[in-house]
Amino acid sequence: MQLPVQSQSVVFAESWEADAGPQDLVAVAQAAEGAGFDYLAACDHVAIPRRLAAGMSTVWYDPVATLAHLAAVTERVRLLSHVAVVGLRHPLVTAKQYATLDHLSAGRLVLGVGAGHVREEFEALGVDFGRRGALLDESVDALRAALGPEEFPEHHGKAYDFEGLGQRPRPAQSRVPIWVGGSSPAAVRRAALRGDGWLPQGDPRERLPAQIDLLRRLRAQAGNTDPFTVNAITEPLYVGTPRWEVGRRTVSGAPEAVAESLNAYAALGVHLLQVRFRCRSRTELTDQIAAFGAEVAPRLD
Known part of the structure; x- marks a missing residue:
C-alpha cells in the first residue's frame, strides 16, 4: 500500500x-x-x-x-x-x-x-x-x-x-529490484527493457490488458526471461458495509465480494495489488487494514 x-x-x-x-x-x-x-x-x-x-x-x-x-x-x-x-x-x-x-x-x-x-x-x-x-x-x-x-x-x-x-x-x-513507474508508451517500454517491474500510474482495469500485453511483447522481443513484477493500483476499498458515503468508485462489501473483485486482476496478469482504503481516521484505516489481511487476503488468488 x-x-x-x-x-x-x-x-x-x-x-x-x-x-x-x-x-x-x-x-x-x-x-x-x-x-x-x-x-x-x-x-x-x-x-x-x-x-x-x-x-x-x-x-x-x-x-x-x-x-x-x-x-x-x-x-x-x-x-x-x-x-x-x-x-x-x-x-x-x-x-x-x-x-x-x-x-x-x-x-x-x-x-x-x-x-x-x-x-x-x-x-x-x-x-x-x-x-x-x-x-x-x-x-x-x-x-x-x-x-x-x-x-x-x-x-x-x-x-x-x-x-x-x-x-x-x-x-x-x-x-x-528497480520498478519503473508510468503509463505512457515510453514509460511502459522503459519498464519492459530496463526494469524488474512496472508501476502503472492510475491505469483503470480496462487499460491493463493492452499495457501488460505490450510489456510481454517487448520483453520477448528483447529475449529477456528474468522475473518481472506487474503491479496494479486498485480502486479505493472498504471492507464491510460503509455507513458513510465512500464514493461511487469504491469497491466495498463483504470480504468475499471484495476478494472476488480483486481476483479479476490476477486473470489480467497482475502479480501485486497496491490498495488504498477509504477511512475517516487512523483508527478506521488500521481497522480496514486488519480486516483486509484477515478476511480478504486469504481469498485472493
Whole structure:
C-alpha cells in the first residue's frame, strides 16, 4: 500500500491526514506489516510550485527519510519508493541514499523510479525538464552499476560518467529490484527493457490488458526471461458495509465480494495489488487494514 500522511494530494488524501504525523505513519506501517502486506510505498517531490499547490498540496515527505524511519519500527515489510524522480539527482547521490536504506533495513528496498512531471521542480534544481525521459533511461543504467555488487563500479554514459569511486555501505541485496513507474508508451517500454517491474500510474482495469500485453511483447522481443513484477493500483476499498458515503468508485462489501473483485486482476496478469482504503481516521484505516489481511487476503488468488 501507498502510505497515507506522507503525500497529501487532494486526489487521494483523506481529511484526517492533514493533522496526522509521524506516530500515525508508524501505526499504519506496523498495522500493514502485521496484516501481511508486501510493501509500503512513499512518494517523491522536492518542491511544489504555487500553481499546483491547491491540487497536489506541498506535503510530500522525503521518501528515503520516511522509509528509513519506518524500517526501524518494522521487520519484514518491503520499502518502495513510488516513485523516486531520480533524474533530479546525480545517480551516485541516489545510490548512496538507497544503498544505505537497503543496508539498514536488511535488504527490504524496492527502488521505484519515474520521470517526473513538474517543470518548475526540474528548473529550480538546474535539470533540463525536456530531457527527463532520457535522463531517467541513463539514471536506471547508472543505478544498476552503482547499486550492484562492485564497490568501485564503472559507468560510462552520455549524462553520467563515473569510475574509480567507491561507495559503502553496499546494499544488502545482491540485486536491488528497480520498478519503473508510468503509463505512457515510453514509460511502459522503459519498464519492459530496463526494469524488474512496472508501476502503472492510475491505469483503470480496462487499460491493463493492452499495457501488460505490450510489456510481454517487448520483453520477448528483447529475449529477456528474468522475473518481472506487474503491479496494479486498485480502486479505493472498504471492507464491510460503509455507513458513510465512500464514493461511487469504491469497491466495498463483504470480504468475499471484495476478494472476488480483486481476483479479476490476477486473470489480467497482475502479480501485486497496491490498495488504498477509504477511512475517516487512523483508527478506521488500521481497522480496514486488519480486516483486509484477515478476511480478504486469504481469498485472493
